[in-house]
Amino acid sequence: MRMLDCGAVQERYTDFIENTLQGDEQKLVEEHLAKCPPCQSLFKKLDTILQQLHSLPQAKTSSDFNQKLLTRIQEPGTDTLWTKVYHSPVARLGTYAAAAGLVVALLFTRWMEPVTNPDALPNIANTPQPDATSPVLAEEIDSSFSGTNDSLELTSPNNYIDPQKLQLVNENR
Amino acid sequence: MTEDQSTRLTDEQLIAQFQGGHEPAFIELVDRYKDRLLNFVYRFINEMEEAEDIVQETFLKVYKNRHAYREIAKFSTWIYTIAGNLARSELRKRKRRQTYAMSDLGYEDREFNPVDTGAQPEDVVFNEFTGEEIQKAISNLTEPFKTIIILRDIQELSYEDISTILDIPMGTVKSRVNRARLKLQEMLKHLKE
Numbered sequence: 001m002r003m004l005d006c007g008a009v010q011e012r013y014t015d016f017i018e019n020t021l022q023g024d025e026q027k028l029v030e031e032h033l034a035k036c037p038p039c040q041s042l043f044k045k046l047d048t049i050l051q052q053l054h055s056l057p058q059a060k061t062s063s064d065f066n067q068k069l070l071t072r073i074q075e076p077g078t079d080t081l082w083t084k085v086y087h088s089p090v091a092r093l094g095t096y097a098a099a100a101g102l103v104v105a106l107l108f109t110r111w112m113e114p115v116t117n118p119d120a121l122p123n124i125a126n127t128p129q130p131d132a133t134s135p136v137l138a139e140e141i142d143s144s145f146s147g148t149n150d151s152l153e154l155t156s157p158n159n160y161i162d163p164q165k166l167q168l169v170n171e172n173r
Numbered sequence: 174m175t176e177d178q179s180t181r182l183t184d185e186q187l188i189a190q191f192q193g194g195h196e197p198a199f200i201e202l203v204d205r206y207k208d209r210l211l212n213f214v215y216r217f218i219n220e221m222e223e224a225e226d227i228v229q230e231t232f233l234k235v236y237k238n239r240h241a242y243r244e245i246a247k248f249s250t251w252i253y254t255i256a257g258n259l260a261r262s263e264l265r266k267r268k269r270r271q272t273y274a275m276s277d278l279g280y281e282d283r284e285f286n287p288v289d290t291g292a293q294p295e296d297v298v299f300n301e302f303t304g305e306e307i308q309k310a311i312s313n314l315t316e317p318f319k320t321i322i323i324l325r326d327i328q329e330l331s332y333e334d335i336s337t338i339l340d341i342p343m344g345t346v347k348s349r350v351n352r353a354r355l356k357l358q359e360m361l362k363h364l365k366e
Contacts, residue, residue: 010355011348011351012351013351013354013355014347014350014351014354015347015351042358045358046354046355046358048301049302049307049354049357049358049361050326050354052301052302052304052307053307053322053326053327054326054327054329056304056307056327057304058208058212059208059211059212059215059221059224060208060211061207061208061211061225061228062225065207065225065228065229066200066203066204066207068229069203069229069232069233072229072233073233073236
């Protein structure tokens with residue numbers, strides 16, 4: 001038959017007085033207590049201490065506790081900016097309106113920029129494009145003409161005409 | 174808000190009103206908790222004036238951070254957590270300034286030693302202790318035991334609330350309560366010897 005030693009019984013004091021021991025443990029503790037005066041005495045002492053703890057005198061706050069607290073609350077810096085804004089519906093509405101206005105302004109700036117400031121973004125229309133009728137290009141083509149027949153053939157290996165070269169040709173004129 | 178109306182509201186309803194800007198709700202919460210918290214903190218730090226100051230600090234934190242409260246936990250566990258943290262901070266500040274007779278080993282480092290019931294002299298008369306003796310014995314407990322004795326046996330909070338406040342499992346709360354009680358009994362026995 002299972003028995004509990006003093007240590008095991010003492011570990012179960014709280015569950016024993018609250019009647020929350022599982023299975024046959026409640027009975028095992030009772031049986032141990034019946035045969036162990038020291039554990040019986042300990043349990044009684046613990047009961048007494050608990051009763052005293054439950055009935056300790058309750059201190060009260062001073063009569064001006066609330067007043068002192070309110071004074072501290074009213075000191076500058078007690079309320080954070082956020083709590084002040086959140087606290088006031090008008091301030092909250094104003095903050096939301098300002099935030100919405102900022103978002104709208106940013107979006108407006110972003111979308112309007114290509115129309116009001118065409119130089120801000122690279123625009124393919126502004127990039128000088130080779131023009132077959134321009135004299136510069138004609139000269140480039142002429143200088144690379146190597147054929148004896150009437151067909152034009154570019155001698156540059158990748159058939160690329162460098163716009164910088166075109167500009168130089170213009171300047172050299 | 175009349176007194177009758179305010180007494181019908183729960184703590185959670187009051188804090189919600191306060192979050193909405195109704196300051197009398199805050200005052201009602203102060204009135205409900207100031208004495209309870211004072212007793213809690215006093216038992217912890219063993220000084221009345223300083224305990225009241227810590228309770229003031231607790232309510233200041235509630236005032237400033239009211240929007241941080243969410244109704245996931247009870248208001249009572251929230252405010253007890255704040256007060257407990259402030260009390261613990263104060264105690265740690267003192268520890269740095271003082272030396273203690275008791276070992277600073279934490280709860281986890283201590284083995285459970287059953288009370289040596291066989292060694293108790295049979296002729297020691299067990300008398301009730303004075304409030305001062307009990308307070309002294311509580312002060313001499315290590316922090317985990319002190320906290321749990323105060324919350325469970327003096328403040329009479331539920332295991333569930335204590336579990337939330339201390340952020341420990343319910344099973345741990347119960348076993349710690351038991352060990353704290355045994356430890357307190359040992360302390361009181363030493364005071365009488």
